[in-house]
Amino acid sequence: MSRTAIIAGTGPLPGLLVAALSARGEDFVLAEMEGFAAAVPGLAPIRFRLERLVPFLDHLAGLDVARVVFAGAIRRPRIEAELFDPRTATLVPQILAALRSGDDGALGAAIAIFEEAGFAVVGADALVPDLAPGPGLLAGRPTAADKADVACAVAIVAALGRLDIGQGAVVAQGLCLAVEALPGTDAMLAFVTAQAGLRPDPAGARGVLYKAPKPGQDRRVDLPMLGAGTLRAAHAAGLAGIAWEAGGVILADRAAMVAEAAALGLFLWSRAR
């Protein structure tokens, strides 16, 4: 049976996929871009550079890899022109255009290059469906005011996603306290924590974090993630809970999040679109 290649970026997703595939007894290879810290301790990854992408694709094919999953965000690498091999050099226009075109464009271009090389590109949630929970309440219970805040955040995140700038927002009492941009969710929550006292009614709704993929986003790359760290940061920011688009967000550690949400009194709501 042919193998799966995990193209590991930052965050916990590579480790989650390694654990799930190992538990199922499936064979895989782990690949990481040079210049980034090891994604999964104890495993020696295949290292690759964007400037030598074509030889890397050949190497994967030689290892009987048929299926590729992009796991975790890959920071834009610096390109060193003198390192290009001749065949990858023919992809330079495609690569440079991708790096200039925003997150979605860059990831779409990466998928296209792998598919043209004959690999199937699958999403982490397709490979391990348990990672992205479907609709349901996982912890606590949002109030009517919390639900109104979530509905407001849903509209904001949808509009932001169309601009390719982030996948989250914090709304309290109908007011947008913060919007996620390049620095990410943790930075946004730290910002909200530092801006305490903005809610007009101190006794009113405490606010919500909402996360969703960008509208029209290719679900095979870079789904938003939530983890126990996000939960603690949301608690520190004084929020009532976290909601996300059901099926569109990966939970890094569902059991720990649910337990901690219950202990901290936050709701966790996987909200049907």
Added chain:
Amino acid sequence: MSRTAIIAGTGPLPGLLVAALSARGEDFVLAEMEGFAAAVPGLAPIRFRLERLVPFLDHLAGLDVARVVFAGAIRRPRIEAELFDPRTATLVPQILAALRSGDDGALGAAIAIFEEAGFAVVGADALVPDLAPGPGLLAGRPTAADKADVACAVAIVAALGRLDIGQGAVVAQGLCLAVEALPGTDAMLAFVTAQAGLRPDPAGARGVLYKAPKPGQDRRVDLPMLGAGTLRAAHAAGLAGIAWEAGGVILADRAAMVAEAAALGLFLWSRAR
């Protein structure tokens, strides 16, 4: 000749209007909502409460006020139901709906109430046209990359404004570093300062702050403002300059900003729509 009433909120705008009207020898009255710090040192304002709005409007008419200008943001006040006078009580549905409807809705409702009481509501920029500069470069010169970042920020701010969440964004190298929400421009710039090192190319474009009114916004209320403090914060955040929609943004202290921008090497660009 009838008088102008300046309804003073926070920030430097009330003081700028007082100075400009005084210099022109025009008569005015200054009014402030109870519970907020004095907007213009040395002047004793008429104090009013939202719960006694109708008696306040009568008082203004008795002072021969014909024209009203809203100057500076007014934080949402807490309403104490027992303080309503009978006539203002008839406006309660209108007032509460306004307070729930986001910034634009609240300000639109305020304008409607003053207009129904027979006052002309004018914008600060209509009263003192010099406050909101027309198209032109006031300091420095944006590079082509800076202009591309501004164009990107223009699209983001337009989309955000349609959602009634803020009037600014920071973009560097085509990437959105931050979006303005309720906490305002200074908080956004402090956030960018704390997130140093995000720009993919350390030698590339340093990024821009762009400000604009919300699309379709009634220009008579709450135009975005820029001042020397914003300029210093933009410099601290490592930005190349500040751009804004020409005619749609008030400069608190144009001469000081231009001098300081030249000293710090930032551009100031009042960009035609």
